[in-house]
Amino acid sequence: MKPSPSWYLATLNVKTCDVDTALLAFHELGSLGCEEKNISDELVSIKSYFEGTQKKESLQTQLEESLNAYSVSFELESLEAFSFNLNDQSWRQHFNPFLLIPGLVIAPTWEKYQAKENEQILFLNPGTAFGTGLHDTTRFCAEALHRYAHENMPKSVLDLGCGSGILSFVAQKLGYTPVVGVDIDPEALRVTEENAEENKMEAPLLYSSLDEVSQEFDVVVANILLNTLNFLAEKIDQRVARNGILILSGILPEQESQIRKRFEALHFKKIHLDIGNEWACLHMKKEN
Structure with missing residues (x-):
């Protein structure tokens, strides 16, 4: 059985003026994406996702060293590992054939869909992408x-x-x-x-x-x-x-x-x- 992909979620608080610099640091470390939430006019909470291919301690050290190198004042609230359950297929019920653009229907690979006249079909299984x-x-x-x-x-x-x-x-x-x-x-x-x-x-x-x-x-x-x-x-x-x-x-x-x-x-x-x-x-x- 294919193992479930794993990631780390880092949650940090930074000053509003340092947000762009912090995001740059995360990008350089291979961040897969970030979410920002204003805590106050002067403080922003950033959640950043990283691949779980390294030890947690190593990633934390890299985060701290990178932010310090950019002179970003920060508070690391948490660094947590989590995984995606590949066996959970419940999301499939929400993915049915539909017309994306004129003449092109998107259909999940597990559906048997027959093209109508002047239709093209694109069968798709997004997996975790x-x-x-x-x-x-x-x-x-x-x-x-x-x-x-x-x-x-x-x-x-x-x-x-x-x-x-x-x-x-x-x-x-x-x-x-x-x-x-x-x-x-x-x-x-x-x-x-x-x-x-x-x-x-x-x-x-x-x-x-x-x-x-x-x-x-x-x-x-x-x-x-x-x-x-x-x-x-x-x-x-x-x-x-x-x-x-x-x-x-x-x-x-x-x-x-x-x-x-x-x-x-x-x-x-x-x-x-x-x-x-x-x-x-x-x-x-x-x-x-």
């Missing part, structure tokens, strides 16, 4: 790919934070080529390859780091959180071709202005904005 298509951010990005699909095809696509591979596969179904996926989570890359095999499709070219990608792309889609978008902004800029399209999601509506200004400083122009109940998706074009 993000991306079933049910989340607003994934839907926004898929709709964006559909929006730009038929303007002087073919186009190259970079799927940054590819998760289950759903957006890479959507791009392939829409005729984009070549398609490249990047995710720092090895499980996501494994799941993407498995989903490609399930659909008898060629897997996108996969990388574990944006630093490994050297080419420019006509469309870059980044469905990742604000802090990571901010941190990777210059590297993302380098991967977008002249007059290329940048699709940014994983951001809250109130964060749109901040990330828009970040990329406007890199000579991108806002061309469209989708806003849902909790999430936003910003489309930008790289100017000459």
